[in-house]
Amino acid sequence: MKNKIITISREFGSGGRTIGKETAARLDLPCYDRELLQDIAKESGFAEDYVSEAGEYAPGGFLSSAFSHPGANPNNADYLWQLQYKLITHLAQQGPCVIVGRCADYILHDKADCLRVFIHADMDFRAKRIVQVYGQRDASPEQRLRDKDKRRAAYHRFYTDMKWGHAQNYDLTLNSGTLGIDACVRILCDVYGKK
Amino acid sequence: MKNKIITISREFGSGGRTIGKETAARLDLPCYDRELLQDIAKESGFAEDYVSEAGEYAPGGFLSSAFSHPGANPNNADYLWQLQYKLITHLAQQGPCVIVGRCADYILHDKADCLRVFIHADMDFRAKRIVQVYGQRDASPEQRLRDKDKRRAAYHRFYTDMKWGHAQNYDLTLNSGTLGIDACVRILCDVYGKK
Numbered sequence: 001m002k003n004k005i006i007t008i009s010r011e012f013g014s015g016g017r018t019i020g021k022e023t024a025a026r027l028d029l030p031c032y033d034r035e036l037l038q039d040i041a042k043e044s045g046f047a048e049d050y051v052s053e054a055g056e057y058a059p060g061g062f063l064s065s066a067f068s069h070p071g072a073n074p075n076n077a078d079y080l081w082q083l084q085y086k087l088i089t090h091l092a093q094q095g096p097c098v099i100v101g102r103c104a105d106y107i108l109h110d111k112a113d114c115l116r117v118f119i120h121a122d123m124d125f126r127a128k129r130i131v132q133v134y135g136q137r138d139a140s141p142e143q144r145l146r147d148k149d150k151r152r153a154a155y156h157r158f159y160t161d162m163k164w165g166h167a168q169n170y171d172l173t174l175n176s177g178t179l180g181i182d183a184c185v186r187i188l189c190d191v192y193g194k195k
Numbered sequence: 196m197k198n199k200i201i202t203i204s205r206e207f208g209s210g211g212r213t214i215g216k217e218t219a220a221r222l223d224l225p226c227y228d229r230e231l232l233q234d235i236a237k238e239s240g241f242a243e244d245y246v247s248e249a250g251e252y253a254p255g256g257f258l259s260s261a262f263s264h265p266g267a268n269p270n271n272a273d274y275l276w277q278l279q280y281k282l283i284t285h286l287a288q289q290g291p292c293v294i295v296g297r298c299a300d301y302i303l304h305d306k307a308d309c310l311r312v313f314i315h316a317d318m319d320f321r322a323k324r325i326v327q328v329y330g331q332r333d334a335s336p337e338q339r340l341r342d343k344d345k346r347r348a349a350y351h352r353f354y355t356d357m358k359w360g361h362a363q364n365y366d367l368t369l370n371s372g373t374l375g376i377d378a379c380v381r382i383l384c385d386v387y388g389k390k
Contacts, residue, residue, distance in 0.1 A: 118362050120362055120363050122363075165361065165362045165363060166360065166361065166362065167313050167315055167360045167361065167362045167365070167368035168315050168317075168360060168370075170362070170368070170370065171369075171370045171373045171374055172367060172368065172369050172370065172374065172382075173362035173365070173367065173368040174366075174367050175363075175365065175366045175367065178366045179366055179367065179386060183385075183386060183389060186385070187367075187382055187385070187386070190378075190381070190382070190385070191374060191378060191382070194378060
């Protein structure tokens with residue numbers, strides 16, 4: 001039997017990570033996010049920060065072409081993608097869990113019983129949140145958000161050929177700005193429990 | 196104070212109408228859908244079936260150019276749009292309710308406290324459902340669904356300049372095929388009650 005897994009894609013600053021962690025805590029499941037990065041970093045020999053950034057660049061950009069991993073073919077982003085693919089597949093075989101980001105919805109579509117979630121919020125909500133939560137000091141958090149959105153969408157599109165944020169790709173999409181973080185957690189626990 | 200209104204956009208065959216009606220019944224609210232069409236038809240002098248069809252064609256198509264309403268400017272679709280706009284605005288002023296389809300989310304974005312919902316499901320689920328519920332006799336229900344999807348998306352895009360089915364345009368989007376009709380109703384009642 002396939003494991004029941006919640007995969008959360010999210011816009012930067014929407015609280016997707018927090019929602020993932022709280023949902024996992026209430027359901028008594030492990031939640032993988034930064035932990036996932038650390039494992040990839042350990043296995044790849046790259047620094048965690050580098051893996052985090054590369055995970056948002058579709059191949060063809062500066063990072064991927066200028067610093068190719070010696071054993072990689074054809075570039076770092078693809079090399080990291082393969083590691084990520086292997087690792088997420090492995091995690092999904094271990095048991096039910098919550099996985100935030102990293103295209104887990106796509107990687108696991110035929111390997112687990114996934115509840116595919118997308119969390120988003122409008123620009124104002126996210127701009128306030130990244131300043132509060134991450135202590136961003138940018139003159140324009142909105143510009144940073146637009147840049148992050150573009151990168152995540154391009155990365156997702158490149159590796160999955162699916163449109164990021166397109167309702168049809170998910171079981172449910174939630175606006176954390178209008179619904180609130182708590183309501184999102186409550187809905188996910190309800191749906192997962194009945195799945 | 197603005198009225199709390201649930202607006203439901205939906206893919207044809209996804210059960211969006213049923214979800215709207217059941218949610219309204221449980222929350223003891225009126226639900227407008229076919230009733231809305233009947234009112235528009237009465238006021239416009241067009242037959243209900245014609246209004247139903249025209250509500251899915253963006254202007255410029257055969258229907259709109261070939262049969263212009265004498266008093267309309269520049270065409271029937273625009274004339275019906277204006278009636279629909281007026282009628283939905285009027286309904287929203289009367290009290291809390293559920294409105295299915297007809298771009299109500301867009302029309303009411305600054306006039307009501309809307310919970311904006313999009314219901315969708317994959318092709319298989321919808322194809323089976325339209326045969327069961329509507330008794331479709333088409334050789335290819337899938338072709339009919341694709342056609343309906345295209346029309347609704349084009350109509351919505353023309354009048355609202357918003358992408359139909361794009362998660363960011365809604366408070367929540369639900370896959371009725373994977374979640375089930377009952378779960379969708381339960382989630383909407385929960386969120387509306389806490390709003």
